[in-house]
Amino acid sequence: xxxxGNLKWARLIAGxxxxxxxxxxxxxxxxxxxxxxxQWIEWWGGELVFQQAPLYPYWLAxxxxxxxxxxxxxxxxxxxxxxxSGIILYLAAKKLMGSSGAFxxxxxxxxxxxxxxxxxxxxxxxxxxxxxxxIILWVVVSRQNSGFIPAFLAGLFLGFGILTRENFLILAPFxxxxxxxxSRGFSLKKTASSLAxxxxxxxxxxxxxxxxxxxxxxxxxxxxxxxIEGNAFDSTPCYMCLPDSMGHYLKEGRGDFFRTLWLIISxxxxxxxxxxxxxxxxxxxxxxxxxxxxxxxxxxxxTFSWLNVLPNYPHLFLLAVPGFLYVIRGGKHLFLxxxxxxxxxxxxxxxxxxxxxxxxxxxxxxxxxxxVSLVLxxxxxAIGRILIALFLLLPWTGYLINKTIPDRFKExxxxxxxxxxxxxxxxSTTEKKGGGSLKLRIEN
Numbered sequence: 127x128x129x130x131g132n133l134k135w136a137r138l139i140a141g142x143x144x145x146x147x148x149x150x151x152x153x154x155x156x157x158x159x160x161x162x163x164x165q166w167i168e169w170w171g172g173e174l175v176f177q178q179a180p181l182y183p184y185w186l187a188x189x190x191x192x193x194x195x196x197x198x199x200x201x202x203x204x205x206x207x208x209x210x211s212g213i214i215l216y217l218a219a220k221k222l223m224g225s226s227g228a229f230x231x232x233x234x235x236x237x238x239x240x241x242x243x244x245x246x247x248x249x250x251x252x253x254x255x256x257x258x259x260x261i262i263l264w265v266v267v268s269r270q271n272s273g274f275i276p277a278f279l280a281g282l283f284l285g286f287g288i289l290t291r292e293n294f295l296i297l298a299p300f301x302x303x304x305x306x307x308x309s310r311g312f313s314l315k316k317t318a319s320s321l322a323x324x325x326x327x328x329x330x331x332x333x334x335x336x337x338x339x340x341x342x343x344x345x346x347x348x349x350x351x352x353x354i355e356g357n358a359f360d361s362t363p364c365y366m367c368l369p370d371s372m373g374h375y376l377k378e379g380r381g382d383f384f385r386t387l388w389l390i391i392s393x394x395x396x397x398x399x400x401x402x403x404x405x406x407x408x409x410x411x412x413x414x415x416x417x418x419x420x421x422x423x424x425x426x427x428x429t430f431s432w433l434n435v436l437p438n439y440p441h442l443f444l445l446a447v448p449g450f451l452y453v454i455r456g457g458k459h460l461f462l463x464x465x466x467x468x469x470x471x472x473x474x475x476x477x478x479x480x481x482x483x484x485x486x487x488x489x490x491x492x493x494x495x496x497x498v499s500l501v502l503x504x505x506x507x508a509i510g511r512i513l514i515a516l517f518l519l520l521p522w523t524g525y526l527i528n529k530t531i532p533d534r535f536k537e538x539x540x541x542x543x544x545x546x547x548x549x550x551x552x553x554s555t556t557e558k559k560g561g562g563s564l565k566l567r568i569e570n
C-alpha cells in the first residue's frame with residue numbers, strides 16, 4: 127500500500143539517501159506478470175525518477191530522524207497540522223464573510239472525520255490539504271492587499287503543494303489570475319512575486335534532478351499508470367481498479383503520455399465511450415459514496431461510533447450548496463469557484479477515490495461557513511439559533527444517508543477474505559504443531 131511505500135521510502139532517506147540516488151520503487155505482485163522490473167524502470171523514465179511527488183516522504187524521513195521513529199508522536203504532529211488547516215480556513219473565511227461564518231468554516235475543517243482518519247496514517251493527502259488551505263488564504267489576502275508578499279506566499283505554498291500532490295500542477299498557469307481583483311487589472315508585480323515563490327519552493331527538486339542528470343521538471347512516474355487506471359475502457363470511474371488492459375497500454379504506449387492517451391481513447395468500443403467515462407467520474411466526484419482505496423472510511427464509522435457525530439461528506443456537501451449558489455448568483459468570491467473548478471478537473475485524470483477528493487473539502491468548509499453566515503444575517507435571531515442547532519444535527523443526516531448506501535459498495539473485497547485466510551493458515555500451522563496452542567501476532 128502507499129502507507130507502506132511511504133515508510134519504506136522515508137527510511138531510505140533517513141538512512142542517508144537524502145539526494146534520492148536510490149528512491150523507493152514498488153514491484154507489486156500485479157506488476158510482475160506485465161513486465162520485469164527493468165522494463166518498468168524504462169517506462170518510468172529511469173530508476174532515479176521519483177515514484178511520486180516527494181515532499182511527504184522527505185517530511186516523514188525528517189520526523190523519523192528527529193522523533194526517533196515513535197509513530198504515535200508523528201501521528202500527533204499530523205493531527206496538529208490538521209488542526210492548523212482549520213485555523214487557516216478560519217482566517218481566510220474571516221476576511222471573506224466575517225467572524226460567525228469563519229468560526230463554522232474553521233470548525234468544519236478541524237472536525238471533518240475523514241481528515242482525522244487520514245492524519246492518523248502515513249498518507250500524503252492531509253499535507254496536500256494543509257498547503258491548499260495556505261494557498262486559499264494567501265490568494266484571499268492578495269486580492270485585498272496591493273503588496274507583493276501575499277502573492278509570493280501564495281506561489282510558495284503552491285510549490286509545496288505541487289511537491290506533495292502532482293495534481294496541483296494544474297493551478298500553476300492560472301494562479302496569477304486569482305491574485306488581484308479584476309477591477310484593478312493585471313499586476314505584473316504580483317505575477318512575478320507568485321512565480322518567484324513557486325520557483326523557490328521547487329528549487330530543491332530542480333537542483334536534485336540536475337545533479338542526477340534528469341529533466342529538471344521530472345516530478346513523478348505515476349502519470350501513465352494513473353491515466354490507464356482512470357480511463358481505460360475496462361477501468362472503473364471510482365475505486366482503484368487494475369484493468370486487464372494495463373499491460374497492453376504500457377507496452378504499446380512505451381511510457382509516452384500522448385501516445386498512451388490516444389490508445390486509450392481509440393480502445394473504447396463505442397464512439398463516445400471515453401466522453402461518457404469522464405462524465406461518470408464528474409458525477410462520482412459529488413456522490414455521497416466515499417470510494418475506498420488505502421483506507422475504508424466506512425470501517426471507521428462502523429468500528430468507532432463516536433465518529434458518526436462528526437461532519438462527514440453528505441453533511442458538508444449539503445451545507446455548502448446554498449453558499450456556493452449564493453456565490454454564483456451574486457458574483458462574490460467567484461475566484462474560489464474557479465480554483466475549485468480547476469482542482470476538480472485535475473481529479474478527472476485518475477479514478478475517483480475518497481482520499482483524492484479531500485482537496486475539495488476546504489472549499490465546502492468555506493461555503494458551508496458562508497451558508498451559516500447568511501442564515502445569521504438574514505433571518506430573525508431566534509430562527510437563526512434553531513437553524514444553527516439543525517446544523518449541529520446535520521452529521522446525523524449524513525449518517526442516515528450513509529446507511530442507505532448498500533454494503534457491497536462500502537466493504538472492501540479483502541475485508542471479507544483476509545480473516546478467512548488467516549484462520550486457514552492458523553489452523554494449518556496448529557495441525558503441524560500437533561494441536562498445540564499458537565499465539566499469532568499480525569502487524570500492519
